[in-house]
Amino acid sequence: MNAEARPILSIRNLRIAFPGGAKPAIAVQDLSLDLYPGQVTALIGESGSGKSATILAILGLLPAGTLVSGELDLGDGRLSFADEKSLEALRGRVVGTVFQDPLASLNPVLTIGEQIDEVFQAHRGLSWRQARAKSVALMGHVGLPDPEARAKDFAHQLSGGQRQRAAIAMALAGRPSVLLADEPTSALDPTVQAQILDLLLALVEEGTALLLVTHDLAFAAEAADRIAVIYAGRIVEHGPVAAVARDPIHPYTRALLAASLPFGESAAGELPGIPGRMPAPGEVSTGCVFAPRCPYVREICRRAPPPVVARGEHEVACVLAADEGAPAP
Amino acid sequence: MSLLELASVSKSYHIGRRVLPAVEEVTLGIDPGEIVGLVGESGSGKSTLARLALRLLAPDSGEVRFEGRNLAGLGGEELTAFRRRIQIVFQDPLAALNPRATVRRLIEEPLRLHRIVPPGEIEAEIQRLMALAGLPPAYAERRPRQISGGERQRVAVLRALASRPEILVCDEPVAALDVSVRAQILNLLLELKRSMGLGILFISHDLAVVRRIADRLAVMHRGRIVERGPSETVWQSPTHPYTQALLAAVPLGEPGAGRRRRAAQPTVIA
Numbered sequence: 249m250n251a252e253a254r255p256i257l258s259i260r261n262l263r264i265a266f267p268g269g270a271k272p273a274i275a276v277q278d279l280s281l282d283l284y285p286g287q288v289t290a291l292i293g294e295s296g297s298g299k300s301a302t303i304l305a306i307l308g309l310l311p312a313g314t315l316v317s318g319e320l321d322l323g324d325g326r327l328s329f330a331d332e333k334s335l336e337a338l339r340g341r342v343v344g345t346v347f348q349d350p351l352a353s354l355n356p357v358l359t360i361g362e363q364i365d366e367v368f369q370a371h372r373g374l375s376w377r378q379a380r381a382k383s384v385a386l387m388g389h390v391g392l393p394d395p396e397a398r399a400k401d402f403a404h405q406l407s408g409g410q411r412q413r414a415a416i417a418m419a420l421a422g423r424p425s426v427l428l429a430d431e432p433t434s435a436l437d438p439t440v441q442a443q444i445l446d447l448l449l450a451l452v453e454e455g456t457a458l459l460l461v462t463h464d465l466a467f468a469a470e471a472a473d474r475i476a477v478i479y480a481g482r483i484v485e486h487g488p489v490a491a492v493a494r495d496p497i498h499p500y501t502r503a504l505l506a507a508s509l510p511f512g513e514s515a516a517g518e519l520p521g522i523p524g525r526m527p528a529p530g531e532v533s534t535g536c537v538f539a540p541r542c543p544y545v546r547e548i549c550r551r552a553p554p555p556v557v558a559r560g561e562h563e564v565a566c567v568l569a570a571d572e573g574a575p576a577p
Numbered sequence: 578m579s580l581l582e583l584a585s586v587s588k589s590y591h592i593g594r595r596v597l598p599a600v601e602e603v604t605l606g607i608d609p610g611e612i613v614g615l616v617g618e619s620g621s622g623k624s625t626l627a628r629l630a631l632r633l634l635a636p637d638s639g640e641v642r643f644e645g646r647n648l649a650g651l652g653g654e655e656l657t658a659f660r661r662r663i664q665i666v667f668q669d670p671l672a673a674l675n676p677r678a679t680v681r682r683l684i685e686e687p688l689r690l691h692r693i694v695p696p697g698e699i700e701a702e703i704q705r706l707m708a709l710a711g712l713p714p715a716y717a718e719r720r721p722r723q724i725s726g727g728e729r730q731r732v733a734v735l736r737a738l739a740s741r742p743e744i745l746v747c748d749e750p751v752a753a754l755d756v757s758v759r760a761q762i763l764n765l766l767l768e769l770k771r772s773m774g775l776g777i778l779f780i781s782h783d784l785a786v787v788r789r790i791a792d793r794l795a796v797m798h799r800g801r802i803v804e805r806g807p808s809e810t811v812w813q814s815p816t817h818p819y820t821q822a823l824l825a826a827v828p829l830g831e832p833g834a835g836r837r838r839r840a841a842q843p844t845v846i847a
Contacts, residue, residue, distance in 0.1 A: 294756065439618065439826045441826060469831065470833070470834040470835040493832050503757065507757055518764050525728075
């Protein structure tokens with residue numbers, strides 16, 4: 249990354265906690281992340297890691313009563329995550345969102361065209377006729393065949409891949425500079441996944457900043473410029489894709505890499521998994537969140553949060569990283 | 578002759594006046610002690626094939642045979658006996674398991690139904706099965722929502738195993754699981770193949786997973802098997818264009834590969 253590149257969106261010290269129980273359950277703790285124009289940042293985590301909560305926090309869409317703190321910087325001053333009004337103004341205009349299941353994010357009783365028209369009308373005050381012309385052009389732009397006819401279709405009349413293209417068109421209609429994509433290809437067939445990734449990368453080439461949220465390390469490695477790995481609400485490792493995907497340091501990232509197919513290339517026999525399970529929000533202890541499952545755990549790990557060690561842009565929250573050389577995986 | 582055999586099986590669905598062929602002239606056999614992978618995308622007919630193998634659907638033509646006997650001719654006690662010997666595990670254990678039943682009851686039901694062990698030995702058998710899948714004894718009192726996704730899928734496998742089947746059909750058994758727990762289920766299936774000589778029909782859209790677990794695999798496309806062979810051979814040198822496309826779509830985790838693919842073949846975005 250060149251040094252003068254400035255992030256278009258910065259998250260600082262995001263903390264999300266859900267009230268209830270004796271004390272609030274912390275879903276995300278001290279998360280900081282930068283998104284750059286024309287770059288892909290991947291946020292990698294398994295279910296319950298807090299990755300989707302992070303997206304909802306950026307959008308101001310967490311359930312009422314959720315305790316959110318931290319700051320969001322869009323280059324023109326900092327906004328508090330607690331300020332829902334300001335966040336609402338961002339949605340659609342600055343930030344577009346693509347979710348996993350296009351059938352759930354598209355309205356079943358409006359045509360695809362009507363849904364995209366709405367965005368043009370709401371955000372840019374266009375007339376219906378102007379909006380429709382823009383919608384059709386945008387649908388062609390995202391690779392929907394015969395966009396004029398597709399604009400009159402309902403979501404159920406499109407294939408899964410076409411639906412996701414339509415959802416992406418809708419996200420793009422507000423001309424966002426940032427696209428948040430939460431598992432954008434997980435519900436699609438493998439051959440369609442590659443096509444949708446290709447489309448997202450084409451948008452990045454045009455200057456969009458993409459936050460790619462996924463559980464799939466192999467998929468993320470192919471697409472991303474930077475990778476952040478989140479576990480139990482904490483970013484445990486963060487850095488350029490080559491460093492994180494080729495030479496991970498944190499034991500969780502390493503285990504994830506070994507368990508990812510087809511990374512685990514030992515031709516046959518046992519697959520390397522990770523024993524145990526991720527602590528739920530509220531179960532998190534004072535020490536390192538990964539300590540209960542970590543093969544390299546030390547006494548200190550259970551007592552105190554791990555130090556964050558930086559090797560250039562590669563940051564790791566683990567005592568191992570502080571050692572001269574980390575043990576071989 | 579394989580223990581379970583699909584011989585030139587076809588099945589179509591009728592929607593109004595339209596006829597949708599789901600499975601066309603598929604021939605496939607599974608024996609004890611082997612894992613046969615069936616790879617295909619949504620709509621390829623793989624789940625229809627699973628239902629045909631279990632006699633949950635009847636083929637329009639062709640035969641499904643177990644020990645050489647056509648399933649279409651089975652009835653009464655013979656059918657019950659067949660149902661014990663072949664079991665299924667689905668993708669989503671939360672949907673497949675009764676949410677109000679405890680783990681004990683979920684495993685106990687097939688033990689009683691098929692009279693696998695005498696009533697006095699049921700408790701010991703439940704504990705034996707739970708130990709086999711690495712579930713702590715205390716989990717017997719928990720319900721599906723009180724355990725993690727990987728643990729739930731292990732319960733679904735145990736429930737299928739309780740009746741001591743010879744063939745297990747797994748329809749996308751790890752698609753809903755996280756990467757770190759996916760290995761637990763795959764390792765359990767490999768262990769069952771080794772230690773009990775279980776035959777497994779492993780259905781998945783994920784070529785990389787199937788290649789790792791299956792001894793041989795078949796690729797399904799639009800209702801037909803378009804390629805088959807030993808897993809490693811198909812993975813290393815696929816010959817059918819569809820298999821090649823499927824393989825090319827598997828992310829190998831090579832940093833920057835997505836960008837390079839684009840540079841080599843800059844596709845549409847008008």
